[in-house]
Amino acid sequence: MTKLTKIISITTILLVVTLFLIYWYFFSEPTAFPEDEQLIEEMNDLFDRANAEEIQDTIQLDDKHVFVPFISSNDMYGVSYWKWDKRKWRPIRISTDGDPRVWNTDDDVISTYIIWNFHPDDDVQDITFYLIRDRSYHVSAGEHTYIPRIQVEEKVSASDETYGVYEFSDDWGTLASQINALAEQKNPDMHFGFMFQDPKVQFGYQPLNKNGETVFPENSANGAGFSNGHVQTDFVLFIDSLELEE
Amino acid sequence: MLGITSFTEGLSLLLAWFIIIILIYVVYQKLDEKPKWWAALIIVVVGMFSFDFSFTFTQFSLSIPILPLGVWLLILIFKWTDNTEIWPIYKPFAWLGFLSLFLFIITKLLVLPVDHFMYPEEELSTYMSDVENASVMKIHPSGDDVSLDDLEPKIDSMQRDSIRSIDWYNDLTHNPDPDSNEVDARFPYLLTGVEPKWGSDLETMIYVEHDGKGLLVTSSDHQYYFRSEDSLLKEGVE
Numbered sequence: 315m316t317k318l319t320k321i322i323s324i325t326t327i328l329l330v331v332t333l334f335l336i337y338w339y340f341f342s343e344p345t346a347f348p349e350d351e352q353l354i355e356e357m358n359d360l361f362d363r364a365n366a367e368e369i370q371d372t373i374q375l376d377d378k379h380v381f382v383p384f385i386s387s388n389d390m391y392g393v394s395y396w397k398w399d400k401r402k403w404r405p406i407r408i409s410t411d412g413d414p415r416v417w418n419t420d421d422d423v424i425s426t427y428i429i430w431n432f433h434p435d436d437d438v439q440d441i442t443f444y445l446i447r448d449r450s451y452h453v454s455a456g457e458h459t460y461i462p463r464i465q466v467e468e469k470v471s472a473s474d475e476t477y478g479v480y481e482f483s484d485d486w487g488t489l490a491s492q493i494n495a496l497a498e499q500k501n502p503d504m505h506f507g508f509m510f511q512d513p514k515v516q517f518g519y520q521p522l523n524k525n526g527e528t529v530f531p532e533n534s535a536n537g538a539g540f541s542n543g544h545v546q547t548d549f550v551l552f553i554d555s556l557e558l559e560e
Numbered sequence: 561m562l563g564i565t566s567f568t569e570g571l572s573l574l575l576a577w578f579i580i581i582i583l584i585y586v587v588y589q590k591l592d593e594k595p596k597w598w599a600a601l602i603i604v605v606v607g608m609f610s611f612d613f614s615f616t617f618t619q620f621s622l623s624i625p626i627l628p629l630g631v632w633l634l635i636l637i638f639k640w641t642d643n644t645e646i647w648p649i650y651k652p653f654a655w656l657g658f659l660s661l662f663l664f665i666i667t668k669l670l671v672l673p674v675d676h677f678m679y680p681e682e683e684l685s686t687y688m689s690d691v692e693n694a695s696v697m698k699i700h701p702s703g704d705d706v707s708l709d710d711l712e713p714k715i716d717s718m719q720r721d722s723i724r725s726i727d728w729y730n731d732l733t734h735n736p737d738p739d740s741n742e743v744d745a746r747f748p749y750l751l752t753g754v755e756p757k758w759g760s761d762l763e764t765m766i767y768v769e770h771d772g773k774g775l776l777v778t779s780s781d782h783q784y785y786f787r788s789e790d791s792l793l794k795e796g797v798e
């Protein structure tokens with residue numbers, strides 16, 4: 315064996331072993347989701363203000379992401395986001411306020427969910443979600459640009475349970491992908507850390523009680539949150555009817 | 561300027577590699593003491609490893625190689641393995657790898673004018689080349705339930721018109737009735753499923769006017785407005 319072939323074979327073997335280890339560590343298949351007691355223990359260990367006492371449900375969003383709504387000992391309705399990561403199910407976000415929030419589980423905007431857990435005292439029967447971008451215009455060097463307003467809505471029933479998940483409809487997915495693709499082509503090096511690469515686009519919601527009135531969910535909007543590692547979430551703002559167009 | 565499309569990007573890469581292969585061949589033939597040809601190829605590729613200075617102007621990005629990291633790495637490897645005596649026969653290929661990085665920049669600049677012929681920015685067909693799967697989405701509550709009405713034959717006859725952005729904006733925001741949230745949006749629909757011309761990689765959002773006769777094409781750096789004689793929409797959802 316010449317020296318050159320020796321160098322090449324040793325490098326190749328090292329490379330293959332490293333790749334295998336990386337694959338084994340980062341890309342292993344998920345095991346069964348832990349039992350409720352274990353979830354509670356793990357959440358309270360990581361974040362003592364969670365005070366988790368009862369697991370309401372475990373909702374599998376895809377094979378590596380699970381939404382776990384819980385009730386805490388001080389009567390808060392909280393949410394936790396679990397991810398299969400580095401050979402373990404880990405809570406990547408725990409929060410005791412359950413007002414709606416966007417969870418983007420993947421870089422692809424199609425894998426986007428709005429998650430909530432309202433306190434029963436807030437009496438939320440239905441929720442209308444909005445995706446809004448306001449209209450604007452600009453003129454530079456004589457060239458006009460007009461940005462039309464986007465205002466689309468999806469109505470979701472929230473009467474069965476305090477918690478729920480809204481998975482992006484095809485329309486919302488298409489719209490969000492187009493907005494992001496264009497924004498990324500415009501600013502290829504810019505990343506805002508939010509789901510939308512266009513900061514003018516916002517999510518909003520309006521809760522409706524059993525009389526069909528919109529009341530701010532006071533018992534769900536205040537709490538403590540904790541993030542562990544990289545989790546892509548976005549705010550969903552409470553929207554006053556005055557801000558909407560018809 | 562559109563930046564560089566994936567078609568011309570590909571073209572410039574092909575061109576660069578074509579020249580590199582020729583250069584490798586020429587250098588190889590000239591040498592008295594020849595290395596193994598596959599080893600020479602590997603050395604060229606490692607020689608391309610460099611520290612770059614990258615910059616972007618209006619979506620056209622260039623990276624200028626500054627430090628020949630690959631060449632240095634090779635010098636070190638040959639030294640560590642006590643092969644310094646055979647380094648001179650590999651050296652030309654290592655430097656060829658590094659210098660070829662400049663070739664990628666040159667070909668990228670050379671093919672740039674091709675873009676303007678292949679993808680004229682002011683023509684609607686650049687943005688709407690394949691409309692077979694096109695449909696229309698309502699993006700504002702003032703829109704009606706509509707669907708597309710035989711879009712394809714109307715594209716070619718559409719005429720460019722000026723974007724009166726200030727007027728359009730003011731018409732909608734100066735609401736005469738402060739108690740009403742009713743707004744008749746000018747572009748309440750969005751075209752979806754439209755493919756731009758092959759190889760252009762253009763991302764756009766194409767809005768449809770409320771009367772169904774206007775298209776507002778927004779690309780990443782320009783906006784164009786086109787009008788049609790007949791409406792592109794018909795009532796009712798398909």
